[in-house]
Amino acid sequence: MAPSPHRPTRPPRGDVVLAAVVLAASLVQVAVAPIAGPVVSVLVAVGSAVPLAWRRVLPSTAALVLVAVWLVPTPEGFLLLGYAIAGLLFYSVGAHVDELWRVLLLTGAGVVVGVVMTLLGPEAPPTAIGSALVVAGPAAAGRLVAHQRAQTERLRTLTAELVHERAAAERAAAAEERTRIARELHDVIGHEVTVIALQADAAAAALAKAPERAAAPVAAIRSAAAETLAEMRRVVGLLRGPADDGTEDLRPQPGLADLAALADAARAAGTPVELCFRPPAGHPPQSLQVTVYRVVQEAITNAQRHAPGSSVRIRVAADGDVLCIEVSSSGGRRGGPPGGGHGLVGMRERVRLHGGRLVAEPTADGFAVSARLPLVLQGAP
Structure with a gap:
């Protein structure tokens, strides 16, 4: 098991308050109904309650102190909060001690001492079963929690690494x-x-x-x-890339005038396409027109590949000095989000080189790509 997260070097305030409350209650009990002589009763109450303050800082030491206190005979009875104290301390052993062998050793010592002292005391022999369970049960539960905590930490680390990669x-x-x-x-x-x-x-x-x-x-x-x-x-x-027939395609690069043909080709392939195109005034730079065409083409390709059967809406319209591109798909069968290739990454870089910005994100029932490109060609930063 991976090491547990860093433990505090000082007792947490909550554990100190808990130990103080349990100590006060135990002192009241032994004052009203002593479990042994006055001095022994007070020592047992203090030795049982005080380790609670260090249950997360020094879990092994706290458990050993409690087990040592159990060796003190109390012929007149036992602490009413004794089982609760044992459960908390041995849960902390399972949850905060990294080495399995140490957990087993401490738990075994607690079970043996608890059972033996119960059989030697005034309680009925069946009570020894409870003494064993109050040690082994919380220790096992703490160990499971520690395992889950380590798994969660590993997943968090792996997720961070995947995001970085x-x-x-x-x-x-x-x-x-x-x-x-x-x-x-x-x-x-x-x-x-x-x-x-x-x-x-x-x-x-x-x-x-x-x-x-x-x-x-x-x-x-x-x-x-x-x-x-x-x-x-x-x-x-x-x-x-090479053309389908293995020869180089020397046709002129596509532009805004080819968007209608691109939409028709997608419809012929079985993809419902709605195109809204309001061309800008004048003649935008050819490189910008190619970028617009490629963004729309990549968005249609992603819809066909990752959401078969979806309908695609395309809007390319001039808004002042900016050309807006919006492509959204909806209603198709989910085949996984885009992201396995570098298509959108390349398009995002091409848009950025023209001084624009491309956003691609999933929607409620599809995927949307939007971009805004200045109509005046800008150089790369």
Whole structure:
């Protein structure tokens, strides 16, 4: 069993008050009806009640003191609160002593001494059964409580570790997404952009001195631009993954105008979709349009995967300088909440790079994704 939580170094105030109350009651009893000689009666009352104050600080010592007091003969009777005192102290032994062998040793000593002294005293022999039970029963109950407490502590620790690991995985996924995009754009596009810049300088110089020589740099710029566009499409294709037929998909990236087609495709797949689209004025940056499309696509995919049969409501509308995205699913069969992959993590990072914020959370009968994106493209922080 794992060690119990840290015990206090000083007797808790509650235990001190309990010991004082039990001591006062026991002293009143032995004053009215002595259980032995006056001095012995007082010693037995004090020795039985005072250990209660240390039952959680020094449970083994407190139990041993009580067992030692039991060895003192009391031919005239016994403390009326004696069973309650024994139950509390041996419960504390089971609940607060970590080593099982020590619990068994103390409990065994208490049972033996209690039974023997009961048989030697004025009580009837069957009373010895109660003496054994008042020691063994609370000790066993305390041990069960200690086991449950240790289990709860382990679960709490495990939960904290899982939460930490999940947060770390999300951060790693977001960082990986940004790193892949940056690396691909730098390595693949950087050379072509440099060529375009150099050829543009050459064309400008030729136009100033010999216009007929500008044709070659302009042709080089046109060629490099075409190659750059193809490479950019390839980069996006790599980030998105290969097409179904194993070839690269070089189609232009989707945007706001493709949301209707996305909704139609989901309906064709059996998912009821309601689309409300109010486009913003002007032409938002293409990268922002791609992000909106991917957020809606990921939300529909999660609804189809994790809540089969659900209906999906999509709202994409401009609100001043902000583009609002709301996608909610409801009424489907629960197949577990989203979160097994990095789809939403990647979308959240893409939205953040545009200066927006994405929230994904379960609802009463489905799942909801919402995002707000500034219509003016912002750089990454």
